[in-house]
Amino acid sequence: MAELRVRVNGADHLLDIPPQVSLLDALREHLGLTGTKKGCDQGACGACTVLADGERINACLALAVQYADREITTIEGIDHPIQEAFVRHDGFQCGYCTSGQICSAIGMLAEHKDGMPSAVTGEPSAEGEELTDEEIRERMSGNLCRCGAYHGIVEAIGEVAR
Structure with missing residues (x-):
């Protein structure tokens, strides 16, 4: 032990x-x-x-x-605008993946803010650079949704990122 x-x-x-x-x-x-x-x-x-x-x-x-x-x-310790955005944009259906999606989105937004590059950009992101839908999809590619709520997830993240 x-x-x-x-x-x-x-x-x-x-x-x-x-x-x-x-x-x-x-x-x-x-x-x-x-x-x-x-x-x-x-x-x-x-x-x-x-x-x-x-x-x-x-x-x-x-x-x-x-x-x-x-x-x-x-997820039990999170109080973040992304949660309300997921509701507004129907970013979940069955909800099984939602806690992981939300935690990942919060981490991803911090990575982008800190200038961490992605496979889409290939270079560090500039401060204040807006996340494109393509980049959100790439940065969130480690989180799967069996129900296919990706459109709402990307919209929710995009709203919070702006």
Whole structure:
């Protein structure tokens, strides 16, 4: 067993868990935070996306012990304009992927603001440069939606980015 101190959604937790437990399982099974979803459990769908110190990660691929003393934010800890934009633009249908989509969108917007390049731009983004729909799609390509709500998702992100 490993003793793990982790800060989740602003609250400190002490967990005594096996070292091979994923961050996703620690959140869901040990902390009861079930908003983060287990989709593929292989890092391919993005349903488990959370923020670690503001950076988006796939919680299913991360060992919980790797995130000791870091700030983890799950959908339960988010209060962001993107949530209302998802509702306005019908950015979800069944809702299974929504928590991962929202966490990923918040991380992606921060990456863009910090000038991180994308496959579309190929160069660091200039401060104040507007995100195109094509770039939003590329930057969000790690998050899948079985229902096909991509149009609403892109519109919601575009609205918040502007």
